[in-house]
Amino acid sequence: MGTVQAPQHEYLDVDALVDDYHERGWTDGLPIVAPTPEKVERFLAVAGLRGDEVLGHVPTREVTVTAEQVAINAVMAGCRAEYLPTVIAAVRAHLHEKANCHSTTGTLSGAFQMVIVNGPARAALGVACEGACFGPGFRANATIGRALRLVIRNACRAIPGFLDRASFSTPARYSMCFGEDEEGSGATWRPMHVERGFAATDSTVTVQSVMVVVPATDFTARTPEAVCDTLVATIRSKGTSGDAFLEGAGEVVVVIGPEHRRFFLEAGWSKDDIRANLHPRITALDGPGRPVKFPDTEPERLLLVAAGGPGMGESWVFIPHLSRAITEPIRTAVTTSP
Amino acid sequence: MIVGLDPTSGSLDKLPDKGAAPRPKTLDGTVIAFIANGLGRGADLMDALYAELSRDTTFAGSIKVVKNSVSIPPEPQDWERILAEATVAVTGFGG
Numbered sequence: 001m002g003t004v005q006a007p008q009h010e011y012l013d014v015d016a017l018v019d020d021y022h023e024r025g026w027t028d029g030l031p032i033v034a035p036t037p038e039k040v041e042r043f044l045a046v047a048g049l050r051g052d053e054v055l056g057h058v059p060t061r062e063v064t065v066t067a068e069q070v071a072i073n074a075v076m077a078g079c080r081a082e083y084l085p086t087v088i089a090a091v092r093a094h095l096h097e098k099a100n101c102h103s104t105t106g107t108l109s110g111a112f113q114m115v116i117v118n119g120p121a122r123a124a125l126g127v128a129c130e131g132a133c134f135g136p137g138f139r140a141n142a143t144i145g146r147a148l149r150l151v152i153r154n155a156c157r158a159i160p161g162f163l164d165r166a167s168f169s170t171p172a173r174y175s176m177c178f179g180e181d182e183e184g185s186g187a188t189w190r191p192m193h194v195e196r197g198f199a200a201t202d203s204t205v206t207v208q209s210v211m212v213v214v215p216a217t218d219f220t221a222r223t224p225e226a227v228c229d230t231l232v233a234t235i236r237s238k239g240t241s242g243d244a245f246l247e248g249a250g251e252v253v254v255v256i257g258p259e260h261r262r263f264f265l266e267a268g269w270s271k272d273d274i275r276a277n278l279h280p281r282i283t284a285l286d287g288p289g290r291p292v293k294f295p296d297t298e299p300e301r302l303l304l305v306a307a308g309g310p311g312m313g314e315s316w317v318f319i320p321h322l323s324r325a326i327t328e329p330i331r332t333a334v335t336t337s338p
Numbered sequence: 339m340i341v342g343l344d345p346t347s348g349s350l351d352k353l354p355d356k357g358a359a360p361r362p363k364t365l366d367g368t369v370i371a372f373i374a375n376g377l378g379r380g381a382d383l384m385d386a387l388y389a390e391l392s393r394d395t396t397f398a399g400s401i402k403v404v405k406n407s408v409s410i411p412p413e414p415q416d417w418e419r420i421l422a423e424a425t426v427a428v429t430g431f432g433g
Contacts, residue, residue, distance in 0.1 A: 006343040017342045026345050035343045060411075063347050072345040103409035154345040162350070245407035322409040 004037045004051055004068060021076075026154055028146065028174055032076040043071040046081040047088060048332045055088065056095025058156050060102040061163065065095060069155045070147070077147035083125060083140060085332040086205055087147040090115050090177075093207035094148060098246060098324035104209035105158035110166030111211045111321035113152065114253065115145050115177035116305060118193035121203030121330050122179035129179035131309025134316075145175030148207070172210070178307055184258060185306040186265040192305050195271065196327045206303070208253055208325035210318045212238050218260070219313040224267045227260045228277045231315065235282045238319045239290025249293040251301045251325035252282075253318040257308035260315050275299040365391065368425035371401040373416075375408045380430055387428065399423070 011017040017034050021027050033039075044051055044067060051068030058065075067088060074087045094113055095101055104111045117127045128138040136142060158164040182191045193204040216234035221227045231254060240249035256264070264274060279299035282292045294301045303325055308314070362368060370391070372384035381404045388400060401424055403416045412420070420427060 004343060006345070008341050008343060011340050011342065014340055017340055021342065021345075034340055035345060036341055037343060040343055065347065069345065069347060072343045076345060100409050150345065155347040157347070157350070159350075243407050243409065245410045322407075 004040055006040075006068060006072060008037065025159060027076070028149060028153065030146075030174070033078050035072040035075040039075050040068065040071045043075060043079075043081045043084045044068065046332075047071070047084040049084075049088065055091050058095065058101045061157055063156055065091060065151065065155045070151055073150040073154055074143075074147040077150050078139070078143040079147050080139070080143075083144050083147070085330045086117060086121060086125060086127075086144055086203075087151075088332075089205040089328040089330045090144065090148045090207050091151050093205055093326040093328040094152070094209075096324075096326040096328075098250075099207060099209065099326045100245070100321075100323040101152070101156055102163075104321045104323050105152050105156060106163050106165055107211075107321060108165055108167050109211050109321060110169040110173070111209045111323075112170050112172035112176055113145075113148055114172075114208050114210050114318060115148060116192065116206040116208075116253075117144075117177065117179040117203070118182065118191050118206070119198070119203035119330070120201065122182070124203075127177065127179035129181040129307045130184070133178040133307050133309075134176070141177045141179075142175050145177030148177075149173055149175060172213075176210075181258075181306045181308070185261070188265065188268060188270045189304075189306060190271060192303060193327060195300065198327070198329065203330040204327050205330060206325055206327040208251055208303075208318065209321040209323040210253070211321040212319040214238060214317045214319065216254075216260075216315045216317055217313065221260070221313065222263065224264045224269045224274070225277070227263055227315075228274065228281075231278060231317070232281045233289070234317050235278070235292060235319075236287065236289030238317075240292045240319060242293030243322055246322065246324055248295045248298070249301070250320035250323045251303045252292060252294075252320060253303045253305060253325065254315060255305045255307045255318070256315045257312060258306075258310050259313045261306055271304045274304055275302050278302060362426060365395040365397065365426065367396065367398050369399040369401065369423050370397055371403065371420045371424035371427040373403045373412060373420070373427060373429045374405065375430070376405050377408050380404075383430055384428070387430075398425075 218230040374380040
């Protein structure tokens with residue numbers, strides 16, 4: 001105890017603290033949990049981290065992000081202590097050079113950061129992956145995503161009117177976190193983190209900055225090919241630009257809902273089978289709409305994720321901003337706080 | 339009494355005030371650099387701006403840099419050339 005380095009401020013009560021944090025521009029406009037030294041130290045202890053551990057940098061902003069800063073913001077976001085390793089992994093991912101923090105958080109387009117949790121941590125922390133998983137009502141989803149955004153605001157200085165230059169921004173910048181429904185994906189679908197080189201027993205966070213979200217709605221498709229047709233049309237309705245820094249377009253994330261997923265699973269299609277169908281069609285230079293500028297040899301830039309609840313013939317397409325999707329392991333064992 | 343920790347990486351009030359670069363009294367005789375970020379028709383905008391400025395100005399030269407990617411700084415050799423040769427620089431982008 002007594003190891004925190006951040007400047008300390010004294011208040012008469014919690015209400016005064018919350019009001020002052022709002023006044024200083026340290027919140028997203030919603031109420032926060034008071035980041036007391038005791039609470040922040042407990043979070044760091046649960047994660048097994050030193051407060052001065054450097055998680056990454058934003059060179060263009062002359063910013064260095066430490067574990068203590070992340071713990072403070074995770075407390076403020078309403079996280080439980082055991083969420084901190086997941087938040088830490090999300091911050092590491094977002095601060096990867098190719099995740100392009102400066103561009104994706106300063107952009108006029110108001111891109112948001114999508115956090116996807118895979119592996120045992122998802123169930124252990126209660127990260128929702130089924131019905132309504134993109135929306136409110138789930139503490140882990142809401143606060144892990146919010147914690148990353150508060151770090152982006154407070155540590156990375158993406159403040160509206162300052163380094164956040166969004167014309168409109170988006171409510172997804174409050175929080176966007178969900179898990180992959182690995183249990184609902186059948187034996188033929190490998191979880192996303194396994195496709196990206198991790199063991200099924202690993203827990204990971206994947207972060208991608210998203211500029212456009214397009215639902216791929218089709219109630220009449222009854223075959224894998226027909227679902228793919230809808231996905232191709234939806235993806236090509238937006239397309240992506242190429243970018244030399246990213247060596248092509250960053251990852252497009254397709255979250256496949258259960259009413260579409262079952263047609264693939266019943267027909268024995270793996271995720272690779274879906275990519276084999278989609279990749280040449282979404283990257284073709286001719287045809288309707290705009291192509292996706294993936295390198296020809298990298299169909300794995302199409303990330304396929306199982307999530308969502310039953311009843312709606314729908315999948316969702318997330319078109320990236322200028323970033324690669326980065327997957328980071330959740331490094332500390334997940335424990336349950338009392 | 340309750341104590342709260344500062345969640346930022348440093349006060350924005352304490353950021354160094356780098357201020358605006360000094361402006362020359364005239365562009366005549368200067369070498370002007372144009373740095374386009376590659377978005378939209380930013381490079382065309384720079385060409386048009388140079389043409390417009392040239393109506394009233396006799397430049398000693400010009401340098402045009404179109405970045406390889408919208409999201410990263412110019413290449414080191416471009417920086418070196420701008421710093422070594424340019425008197426003034428205009429940056430811009432297109433969406």
